[in-house]
Amino acid sequence: MSALKKEVIDLSGIENEKKQSIVGKRIPRSDAFEKSTGLARYTIDVKLPGMLVGKVLRSPHAHANILNIDKSKAEKIPGVEAVITAEDVPNRLFNGTFTIYKVSPERAKHEVEDRYILSKKARFVGDGIAAVAAIDEETAENALELIDVQYEKLPAVYDCIEAMNTDAPRIHDFAKNNIAKHISFPFAAGDVEQGFQQADYNIESTFKTSKQKHCQLELDSCVAKFDPQGRLTIWSPCCQIHLFRRRIAWLFGLKEGMVRVISNYVGGSFGGRSNFNAEPICIALAQKSGKPVKLEYTSEEDFIVHMSRQPFVQTGKIGVKKDGTITALQTKLVTNGGAYFETSGATTAVNMVLFMGLYRCPNMAGEGDVVYTNTPVSGGFRGYGNPQGTFVLEQIIDMAAEKIGMDPMAFRLKNHRRTGDPSWWPSIPLGSCALEECIRIGAERIGWEEKRSRKDTGTKKKGVGMAIMSHPSNVFPLFIEHSNASVNLNEDGSAFVSVGVSEAGQGSLVVLAQIAAEELGIHVEDVHMVTGDTDITPFDMGTYGSRTTYVLGNAVLSAARKAKIQLLAHAGKKLKVSADELDIKDRQIFVKGQPKKTIPVAEIARDTIYDHQGKGSNIIGTSSFNASNSAPTFQAAFVDLEVDTDTGVVNILKMVMAQDIGKTINPLGAEGQLEGSAAQGIGYALCEDFVVDSNSGRTLSDSLHTYRIPSSLDIPELEIILVEEKDPTGPFGAKGIGEAGSVAIAPAIANAIYNAIGVRVKELPMTPEKIFKAIKMASSQEGR
Amino acid sequence: MSKQIAKFNINGRPYEVLIEPQTILVDLLRDQLDLMGTRLNCGVGECGACTVLIDGKLNLACSRLAITATGKDILTIEGLAKGTTLHPIQKAFAEYGAIQCGFCTPGMILSAKALLDSNPNPTKKEVQEALAGNLCRCTGYLKIVDAVLAAADAMGKGGLA
Numbered sequence: 001m002s003a004l005k006k007e008v009i010d011l012s013g014i015e016n017e018k019k020q021s022i023v024g025k026r027i028p029r030s031d032a033f034e035k036s037t038g039l040a041r042y043t044i045d046v047k048l049p050g051m052l053v054g055k056v057l058r059s060p061h062a063h064a065n066i067l068n069i070d071k072s073k074a075e076k077i078p079g080v081e082a083v084i085t086a087e088d089v090p091n092r093l094f095n096g097t098f099t100i101y102k103v104s105p106e107r108a109k110h111e112v113e114d115r116y117i118l119s120k121k122a123r124f125v126g127d128g129i130a131a132v133a134a135i136d137e138e139t140a141e142n143a144l145e146l147i148d149v150q151y152e153k154l155p156a157v158y159d160c161i162e163a164m165n166t167d168a169p170r171i172h173d174f175a176k177n178n179i180a181k182h183i184s185f186p187f188a189a190g191d192v193e194q195g196f197q198q199a200d201y202n203i204e205s206t207f208k209t210s211k212q213k214h215c216q217l218e219l220d221s222c223v224a225k226f227d228p229q230g231r232l233t234i235w236s237p238c239c240q241i242h243l244f245r246r247r248i249a250w251l252f253g254l255k256e257g258m259v260r261v262i263s264n265y266v267g268g269s270f271g272g273r274s275n276f277n278a279e280p281i282c283i284a285l286a287q288k289s290g291k292p293v294k295l296e297y298t299s300e301e302d303f304i305v306h307m308s309r310q311p312f313v314q315t316g317k318i319g320v321k322k323d324g325t326i327t328a329l330q331t332k333l334v335t336n337g338g339a340y341f342e343t344s345g346a347t348t349a350v351n352m353v354l355f356m357g358l359y360r361c362p363n364m365a366g367e368g369d370v371v372y373t374n375t376p377v378s379g380g381f382r383g384y385g386n387p388q389g390t391f392v393l394e395q396i397i398d399m400a401a402e403k404i405g406m407d408p409m410a411f412r413l414k415n416h417r418r419t420g421d422p423s424w425w426p427s428i429p430l431g432s433c434a435l436e437e438c439i440r441i442g443a444e445r446i447g448w449e450e451k452r453s454r455k456d457t458g459t460k461k462k463g464v465g466m467a468i469m470s471h472p473s474n475v476f477p478l479f480i481e482h483s484n485a486s487v488n489l490n491e492d493g494s495a496f497v498s499v500g501v502s503e504a505g506q507g508s509l510v511v512l513a514q515i516a517a518e519e520l521g522i523h524v525e526d527v528h529m530v531t532g533d534t535d536i537t538p539f540d541m542g543t544y545g546s547r548t549t550y551v552l553g554n555a556v557l558s559a560a561r562k563a564k565i566q567l568l569a570h571a572g573k574k575l576k577v578s579a580d581e582l583d584i585k586d587r588q589i590f591v592k593g594q595p596k597k598t599i600p601v602a603e604i605a606r607d608t609i610y611d612h613q614g615k616g617s618n619i620i621g622t623s624s625f626n627a628s629n630s631a632p633t634f635q636a637a638f639v640d641l642e643v644d645t646d647t648g649v650v651n652i653l654k655m656v657m658a659q660d661i662g663k664t665i666n667p668l669g670a671e672g673q674l675e676g677s678a679a680q681g682i683g684y685a686l687c688e689d690f691v692v693d694s695n696s697g698r699t700l701s702d703s704l705h706t707y708r709i710p711s712s713l714d715i716p717e718l719e720i721i722l723v724e725e726k727d728p729t730g731p732f733g734a735k736g737i738g739e740a741g742s743v744a745i746a747p748a749i750a751n752a753i754y755n756a757i758g759v760r761v762k763e764l765p766m767t768p769e770k771i772f773k774a775i776k777m778a779s780s781q782e783g784r
Numbered sequence: 785m786s787k788q789i790a791k792f793n794i795n796g797r798p799y800e801v802l803i804e805p806q807t808i809l810v811d812l813l814r815d816q817l818d819l820m821g822t823r824l825n826c827g828v829g830e831c832g833a834c835t836v837l838i839d840g841k842l843n844l845a846c847s848r849l850a851i852t853a854t855g856k857d858i859l860t861i862e863g864l865a866k867g868t869t870l871h872p873i874q875k876a877f878a879e880y881g882a883i884q885c886g887f888c889t890p891g892m893i894l895s896a897k898a899l900l901d902s903n904p905n906p907t908k909k910e911v912q913e914a915l916a917g918n919l920c921r922c923t924g925y926l927k928i929v930d931a932v933l934a935a936a937d938a939m940g941k942g943g944l945a
Binding site for chain 1: 822823861874888926
């Protein structure tokens with residue numbers, strides 16, 4: 001078998017810390033049995049008695065007024081239980097994300113609410129116009145065909161730059177030049193123009209990023225059921241169940257307590273389950289028909305209707321002195337939001353604040369426009385604007401280094417922010433940052449010095465490149481970062497921990513169980529996680545923003561500590577010692593310094609419940625945790641590759657990711673997050689291409705055949721190094737790395753391609769065709 | 785067209801089911817027999833989530849009419865473990881962190897089984913090739929490949945199976 005090249009490097013040097021026996025261990029995930037035997041259940045597997053099948057009629061036109069809809073024929077088909085259009089659903093404009101509840105009321109005003117459950121005007125090919133619920137799929141499909149929609153076709157626009165032209169068709173009445181929102185970098189500093197004047201060189205370049213599709217293996221679906229008292233139960237793969245519940249309640253005019261959201265195992269999210277998908281139409285069908293309804297997207301629908309990563313046209317400008325000092329940074333970007341606003345405002349803002357948050361620089365400014373086009377809706381995807389911005393930033397950093405004749409690694413080492421510097425939210429300093437170590441270790445592992453000086457002859461050119469990145473472990477203080485946990489002791493000394501996280505593959509359940517078990521001194525298999533149901537779990541902001549290990553981890557740690565205090569108080573009485581003389585290890589409560597004086601956790605747990613003196617209590621620790629720090633994580637990524645100049649094909653030889661992680665709770669899970677992100681990063685860089693036809697507005701990449709994601713053959717050797725410098729605010733020092741891995745890969749590949757062939761391909765994905773053309777163009781210019 | 789009774793041997797158990805000539809195997813398994821471990825995504829043989837073994841051979845249940853599998857031995861993921869004892873491939877997937885969201889896992893494991901049944905000592909490259917028809921969006925495949933190699937090793941030593 002192959003050797004596992006995995007490593008954890010501890011920089012803390014703290015020897016006397018209490019040895020952790022569970023945190024830091026490669027513990028397999030608790031759901032592995034269910035998932036490997038096919039017993040795990042996802043939303044798409046939900047079946048209810050008497051459940052109807054929902055189907056949606058979608059616009060074939062990219063832009064059209066709807067003059068009339070005749071649904072009478074469809075309604076007459078036997079087995080059709082509901083046919084709905086915009087007239088049958090709440091007449092309420094909404095935004096299907098939950099940002100509005102996360103940010104301050106003042107900031108919430110910037111979230112644009114611009115869509116209805118079923119559209120009154122078609123704004124992209126695939127816009128939902130009408131829907132049917134019927135006894136089976138065939139009947140529902142037949143009914144869809146009998147809905148007669150009269151469209152008045154309108155001119156359409158697909159390119160976000162063209163959409164801003166004064167003569168471009170207007171997609172939403174309120175949005176002049178199709179600009180939905182102008183957003184300025186909120187922490188502008190100094191005077192950029194002066195900064196550029198002070199520079200010896202100014203480098204400016206424009207890049208285009210692509211509309212990457214999440215491609216979660218579980219297609220979107222939803223089951224909705226109203227009970228006779230009007231209480232609504234929804235089965236949904238949504239990963240923010242409490243915010244989802246509030247938004248659905250608002251949209252349908254219900255009280256939150258009248259809505260229950262159940263999220264089973266989720267077949268992949270990557271940010272794509274952070275907003276409404278199939279749910280509003282499904283609920284409207286259940287309401288109209290009075291019966292449970294399941295709405296399952298087809299694979300094609302999932303590609304077109306489920307949002308995909310915002311493409312940006314982004315310019316980055318950097319001023320640099322000959323000694324390598326950065327004097328100014330500026331970015332201007334246009335966000336192609338697609339037909340509706342959704343998360344495009346937030347991702348545009350995140351792009352800018354993280355673009356500006358990586359390097360020390362006195363003069364900074366940024367401006368962004370979110371623009372409507374007649375294309376499928378854009379949304380948040382792992383990294384949330386950061387992969388796009390970092391793709392630009394990390395290339396202009398390389399270009400600046402080249403201009404002054406400095407090694408790009410040395411340039412980064414000179415300029416990157418470090419512990420004590422302002423974070424992306426400048427008033428809050430960085431509490432930890434192991435980026436310097438990440439860069440040095442990563443460079444050593446890829447063989448930076450030797451490979452940068454490599455000289456190729458022949459048609460295959462080798463190149464090595466790097467990029468660094470930063471991403472926070474939650475979105476404080478821009479978002480409320482509030483999580484709750486309860487740790488409940490059973491009478492056998494085991495515990496169940498109730499939390500509102502959704503399990504979409506990220507492995508949070510084992511991480512949280514490890515944290516609880518470590519603190520309680522019991523075994524990880526003694527901890528049972530309860531999750532994914534708003535009726536049985538306490539409030540949580542949900543699964544997004546790399547936050548669960550950090551925010552919910554802190555909540556679980558604190559709840560477990562409270563349970564432990566109760567345990568020790570009861571044990572102290574029994575052992576006739578004060579509670580602070582006690583500790584717990586290996587399911588035994590012991591007197592410190594007298595390891596043989598013990599009493600089992602199970603005995604205390606049982607006796608406090610079954611108390612024959614009539615003073616029984618159940619040991620339960622509860623905690624509400626509100627983050628007051630975003631604990632940004634950092635990474636240095638290195639890529640060694642080969643470009644075939646005859647074909648433009650890139651062959652990645654090796655990648656190294658050195659990750660500043662604070663403290664690793666579970667290396668198996670942490671590596672898995674980084675490896676999976678790296679694969680998505682490779683796809684983003686080289687092959688994933690979402691194509692909208694510029695004549696018809698149809699999405700041409702509407703399947704896994706026409707939109708290629710990496711397979712097992714596309715993954716190179718990957719070395720991951722987890723660099724541990726404990727964050728003072730994280731649970732056991734941990735930070736969140738759910739998104740970190742997807743950010744630096746594409747720019748590192750781009751820089752390596754440049755190192756190989758001396759040409760930059762400034763548009764994602766960097767396909768063989770584009771690379772080949774760039775090589776040809778460069779050589780024809782040289783020849784002139 | 786008219787329905788008919790069809791016989792299958794699924795996971796070692798005989799089934800008699802009323803099917804239509806156009807019933808797709810994946811729908812039979814999931815909708816009629818509640819064997820939900822066979823997953824469905826693309827429906828046209830691109831993702832491998834619906835992989836099953838028919839008479840030991842790798843098949844995509846989304847692209848095969850149920851009627852063409854009558855009388856045959858079908859192995860779905862539900863039939864791989866013996867009670868609560870996991871097959872070495874399943875065990876390795878758990879231990880090596882080869883599972884994240886788990887949606888591709890059943891198909892991935894059955895593809896690995898088809899490989900190891902015909903080639904008990906595959907190279908890394910052979911494993912990567914054998915799994916190329918099973919897409920995974922979570923793991924980046926590295927831990928999956930490691931798990932299959934570890935399972936081959938364990939099975940070769942006669943342990944676990």
